Amino acid sequence: GNSVTQMEGPVTLSEEAFLTINCTYTATGYPSLFWYVQYPGEGLQLLLKATKADDKGSNKGFEATYRKETTSFHLEKGSVQVSDSAVYFCALSPSSGSGSRLTFGEGTQLTVNP
Amino acid sequence: GAVVSQHPSRVICKSGTSVKIECRSLDFQATTMFWYRQFPKQSLMLMATSNEGSKATYEQGVEKDKFLINHASLTLSTLTVTSAHPEDSSFYICSASTGVHEQYFGPGTRLTVT
Numbered sequence: 001g002n003s004v005t006q007m008e009g010p011v012t013l014s015e016e017a018f019l020t021i022n023c024t025y026t027a028t029g030y031p032s033l034f035w036y037v038q039y040p041g042e043g044l045q046l047l048l049k050a051t052k053a054d055d056k057g058s059n060k061g062f063e064a065t066y067r068k069e070t071t072s073f074h075l076e077k078g079s080v081q082v083s084d085s086a087v088y089f090c091a092l093s094p095s096s097g098s099g100s101r102l103t104f105g106e107g108t109q110l111t112v113n114p
Numbered sequence: 115g116a117v118v119s120q121h122p123s124r125v126i127c128k129s130g131t132s133v134k135i136e137c138r139s140l141d142f143q144a145t146t147m148f149w150y151r152q153f154p155k156q157s158l159m160l161m162a163t164s165n166e167g168s169k170a171t172y173e174q175g176v177e178k179d180k181f182l183i184n185h186a187s188l189t190l191s192t193l194t195v196t197s198a199h200p201e202d203s204s205f206y207i208c209s210a211s212t213g214v215h216e217q218y219f220g221p222g223t224r225l226t227v228t
Contacts, residue, residue: 046216046218105157
């Protein structure tokens with residue numbers, strides 16, 4: 001079956017530090033990959049996505065590249081802000097979009113200190 | 115666009131009573147809605163998938179008689195937790211999809227059973 005593995009948290013960084021959150025997946029076929037962000041007490045918001053190999057998703061300074069050869073979709077940001085403090089979830093969908101069922105990773109708590 | 119609302123955002127109920135949570139797609143028609151449960155500091159667990167006008171498909175281990183799901187229209191799905199007990203206390207999140215392309219999440223409902 002499909003599965004997603006994220007690096008263990010929590011992650012604590014100082015403002016303007018470089019961020020990497022690792023995500024690897026196991027899936028058959030050609031899944032779509034997503035990063036979602038959850039702020040305290042809220043639901044999930046789509047941060048970025050990639051639907052095929054070598055695609056790069058980007059949004060709000062965050063980037064992730066769909067690497068089929070390493071089955072990875074690592075999230076990066078060059079300079080984090082305090083407002084980026086949240087929980088980040090990597091997810092995959094078996095289809096080209098997220099409309100069908102999603103498989104989530106465990107989530108990584110990010111805290112950015114001023 | 116693509117806003118999903120949940121009501122209530124927080125609810126406290128006594129053990130043995132039932133509580134209903136509503137999930138609405140405000141500006142689009144959702145052919146499929148998903149219900150998730152999230153425990154503190156954990157990932158989202160898919161409980162069930164519902165398609166408008168048909169019975170919900172429950173994930174393994176989820177009691178369908180305890181968690182009643184109704185998807186009566188293309189903009190409304192409800193989750194009723196029947197005879198709630200303290201172990202049902204959790205954060206419940208719904209999402210709505212128009213098909214394969216995108217899944218939009220609600221803000222979540224915090225249920226506390228005393």
